Amino acid sequence: MSSAMLVLSFIVAFCTTSCLSAIASSGGVVSEGGPYHMLSRSLGPYAGASVGITYYLGFALLGVLESVGAVDALVMAAPSLADIPGYHQIFGGSLVLILNVVVWGGIHVVTKLGVFFVVVVGLTILMFYVGIFVSPQSDAIEIAGVTGLSASTLSDNLGPSYDDGVRFGTVLSIVFPCFTGILSGANRADVLRDPPKSIRNGTFGAITISLFMYLSFMLLWGAVATSDYLKHGPYGTEAAAAHLRRLAGVNNDEARTIVGQIVWPHRIPAYVGIFISSVSQALQCFTVAPRLMQSISADNLLPILKPLSVVNRKREPARAVLVTTILSIALSMIGNLDLIAPLLTMCFLVCYAFMNVSCLMLTLLKTPTWRPAGIFRRRFRLWYILSSFVGVVAALAVMIIVSVYWTIGVLVLAALLYLYLDWVGAEAEWGSGFAGLRYNFALTALQGLQEKVHKRINWRPQVLVLYQVGNGADHSGGDGDTNSMLSKTGCHDLLRFYGQMRKGRGMCIASAIVVDGDDKRVAAERSRVAEVMAQESLQGFADVVVAPSFGEGASYAVQLAGIGGLRPNSVLLAWPSNWQGRSDEACEFVRLLQFATNTGKAIMCVKNMSFMPVGERSIPMNGTIDVWWMIHDGGFLLLCAHFLKQHKVWRGCQVRVLLVMEHADDEATETAKSNLRKLLTGHRLLDNVVIEVVVLHDDAMIEPYTYDWTMKVNNRGDDLAATEIGFKRQNTLPTSLDDLFNGVLPAKEQQNPSSLPHHPSLQQRRVPNTKPFDEDLEWNVESDLLSNVHNKIEERRSYMDRLAQVNAFSSNSQSGNSLKVPSGGASQRRPSTVVHPNSARPYMRMNSIIAERSKDSALVMMNMPDIWSTETEKDCASYMAYCDCLTKSLDRVLLLHSTGMEVFTRF
Structure with missing residues (x-):
């Protein structure tokens, strides 16, 4: 099982190293400034900063872990120190302080100590290898559990053997930090002669050597001593507490004899070697962490961290070192490897997972600035995609195996940091893989x-x-x-x-x-x-x-x-x-x-x-929203009224729909009202709406709305049929008044629903033809323009009639039928039979009808007629005058005109 842990950890490290090498070889800003710089410039500022802070916390925890491990080595050499209460916290905190003081001296001090540390680590590893191979084979030692290298011992130790409270994930959280140094090369990218080549060769070489070294150690330790001895020392389980603490030498003198009996030539040099190895790794962590924090602060994404971006005269992040020292001392008060290791593992795994995500996104999106080695060859592209995908899955798998709760906790922490950064809203001058992802989604959606x-x-x-x-x-x-x-x-x-x-x-x-x-x-x-x-x-x-x-x-x-x-x-x-x-x-x-x-x-x-x-005038309105539906654009009017009614300003208003009809009897008006109410209820629009019908005797009042309506209806039906959209008529909002009678009136009347049968008894809202016009209204300024409206409408009506005859002739010629021109021409609506000495009066009369009902309304919504001509300035001014005439004396008006092609469906 220990080998499985190592292999699983190696897979995560290997895939992440592949992505790290790709990012480093891509060129541009993403390959400069260490892992945080790579993440932030590929994932984007917010995601990069949130993961970067998690990564920083991981480095601080790793430094604390190594410091606590060094204290254990110190206690192995001097067991009497274990009698001091809280010795882990005391010595661990002191060691953290000393190491950060060394870091305060500058990176050159750490660099000079690097060669010494490498020599000591190498000699310590050699002492363990030699000790295992020359381990004693006497009967006395064999009874204690040390068998020497033996195939049978290895066979007995191949299976899992966990104590109570210990599982695979518990041990994996302690084993995984062995592969947390893969980003060391990236941390020093700015001082490397050839960063892409050095990072790739150095990191792959380091994790490969580490894998074989740790695997060999696991196999050799499994072949040299019994499982009980390795977990509990020479006195067995009765003298044992938690086996991980005993293996590390905590509160158990007997457990320390494992190292003392196996290492060669003597245990004291081994203890010193373990101590120096732990100190060297902790020193590296405390060197990297402040620089990582200074890089995050320098991007000015978190205002609270901005003071940490300052460096001293030696270009050292002194303030970040101070903050890291305080944080590390506080974390060292945990004093327990079992508690530190899982959180440390999670922090690094989050960083590894997101680094793989960034490589995967950049490769899939084919970002122009993403140019790692071989990216334009298919096999390399497949390798980048496969390795990064496996890296993400493996990292998440290790996180869940170690602890579901810690996984959730760390991911929530990263998410909260991201949301905070987004809330702060700091701007950055670089793009991101996430921005590219949104771009591709948007482009695909637009194309779709x-x-x-x-x-x-x-x-x-x-x-x-x-x-x-x-x-x-x-x-x-x-x-x-x-x-x-x-x-x-x-x-x-x-x-x-x-x-x-x-x-x-x-x-x-x-x-x-x-x-x-x-x-x-x-x-x-x-x-x-x-x-x-x-x-x-x-x-x-x-x-x-x-x-x-x-x-x-x-x-x-x-x-x-x-x-x-x-x-x-x-x-x-x-x-x-x-x-x-x-x-x-x-x-x-x-x-x-x-x-x-x-x-x-x-x-x-x-x-x-x-x-x-x-x-500043926005106050809740009361009263009514009057919707004047004249012939067409009904669905557009109703939907816009519904949208306005949802806003707090208009929510207190009641909607009143006024249907303007020509020559309709009581039966027709009741049918229109009933059908419209059913449609609004079915669409869940405009609750408690009031519906009124205004019946006109004089067609000239709204002739700009009616002169070419028959042809428009026919064109609309042909266009909607051509779309092949497959909607059902009864599931749509009506567009014209004619739509209110479809499927209700007899077939003959459906062909011309506006020519409805007359009835002597009209509604209360019917406008009598004999009501005198108010001569006191001042319309003289616009009378000429309004008269021009009537003249243009008559010209347009005549043109439409001729056009209808031509169309009818063409249609009948193609079908072989004789030409039969309708007596009423193209427009089947009842022509005006009243001769007006002043053609502007019908329009003024229509305004008086509208003003009588809607003068005090909170809002009047009304559809505009089609524009009949724009040939001359007078034609345009006539259109403006007509619309002004209809809306005179109204305070707030919303004029609407649809294309006639909108479909308002329900589900």
Whole structure:
């Protein structure tokens, strides 16, 4: 079993040495500055520092272990010292202090003593070998248990023979420290002439020689004396206590005779040799540990350790030596090898395991800076992968075998150190294997995201927030100049408003458009937007775009923001508050909306941003969130309302959905309300929602929403069918009002659900056609633009009718049928039968209906109509005037427009 312990320890040391050699031969920063430098530059600063501190603790414990072992050798030579109470603590602490004083003198002192130590260790080992081979064979000694070299004795000792309370792991924890010196070459890498070659040849040679030496010792000791003698001394088990302490010579004079009877020529030189060997190893540990601590402190990852990074005039880490001395003296008060060895073993095994992990990660990730010898040859790559993987598994196996509790304790300690470093948030200027791992995971995930389907199925808002900085817009987030497109909006308030929708668990990309800005303004804005995103806990990215105008910069951002499946699917921006008289900027804004829609982006426009409860104005709102659903974009409206309702600002509001329908009777309105409530309940959205139906007699009130809706519905159905995504209609949120009747109305009516049967008895929310229009409203300024809306709609309707006839002719020609053009043209909705002397009045009338119900609402959400034309500045201004007309007298408005292609499924 002792041979199995040695082989298992050797496997861990061999695999770790292979990784150490690879890291040392890679070149660059990872092969400089010792094991900690290698770990931190390959695993990253946080993981490297946490493992480095554990490694430092291991070195301190190893120095204490060797010091306590030296005290045992001293007591072997002078047994009377054992009569002093607490002699382990007294002599061990004193020896630790003396050795650290030597270390204080500088590394040159330790180096000069190195040759002497090597000679003494070699002579001591030789004394044991010779003593075993010339061990006495007399009958008297044989009775005591020493048989001399004998095959039968070896055969009798091959099997395990543990005393009570001792197991394989207990002994392994004491055997494993024999292979803890493999990092000595790395610790001296800065003074080696050829570090890669010296570390590789020296370390492999050292562990190979150690393996054969320890194996030979185990076999020879097993062949020279009986098991009972080796465990308990010449007087057997009755005079024995714990066998490990007796073998080390603690509180048992008889046990010390094992060395005295076997060693040649005399026991006193052997005792001196054991003492000096232990002292030399302890001195090496106390030399390395302070320098390791100084390296960790110099990286400035832990503020509390920063004072230890100072070195004296001789370039010696005097402060780190002092801290190591105090810590080592405190640890020496344990005074028990059985307690020190397991913790020491764990600390080194954690370091070995993570060194193997770093080599494995760097090889698998093919990091460009990872260039060890032979890495570009397949057999070497396989060797690095295999050896590092076996090293990790073997290290973890030894840890668990030694003690499950100690394993958990040390790993928890390393994890706590990592979390503390992460919490402190110190920045480092080097990358890591973990960063490379995250990069590869992210790249694989991005490549795996199918952008087209990801945008449509299980839709979530991935929002591009656009706002202007410059030309009078306050880049600090305050109010802008009254001449700015975003005046009095507080440009960063857009980000804060989006923060209230973050329950959508989507991504946010904030793009600040700096108009003719300099480098200082760009840097300041980039820092400011990152700060706001951190304050609002927004997940996403931020950047600044420099452009000569807001529209041009915003178009850049819409085209280039995001990557792969993580491109934004929505755009959030502020509605210009002072566009009247600035037709060029109004045209720029409308064309931006058109461009975003054409690129597959949904639109979210915040109107009257200065009234929104964000930033310093953020207080819990009461009242209602009114969702005005006019023909289309219903699912988008409902989902955005749900996201807002999850935030504490809007949580106290009740959602009220107002369905705007044309020429519907009581049966149709009740059907719409019932089906919508069932869908919301099935999707677990908007609890206790109030649903109202507003029935219109005059189609002209919402003609911008209806003139081309039939063709849009057909196109949407064809596009969704082409995706082959396999969703069920009843499992999706409705997009249009027509979706509320699918599967409910007869087949004939499903073809044209908006043309519902009339009923003489209408709902209370029905708007009578005879109610006079309030002539006192001041609409004269916008009447011309609103009249232009009607004219453009009529032109567009005529164009759509001609297009529908062409499509119908083409379809019937291909099928061999005669052409039958519907009498109503492409639009199956009821045309307006009322002649209006002023075509702007229907739109004003629609505003009065909206304001009557929602003037005092906490928030009004409303879908925007499609943009009918951007050919001239007047066409763009007409669109702006129409949206302003609908939302006049409303304090807080969120205007939305979906692409019509989003699918909101449930499971």
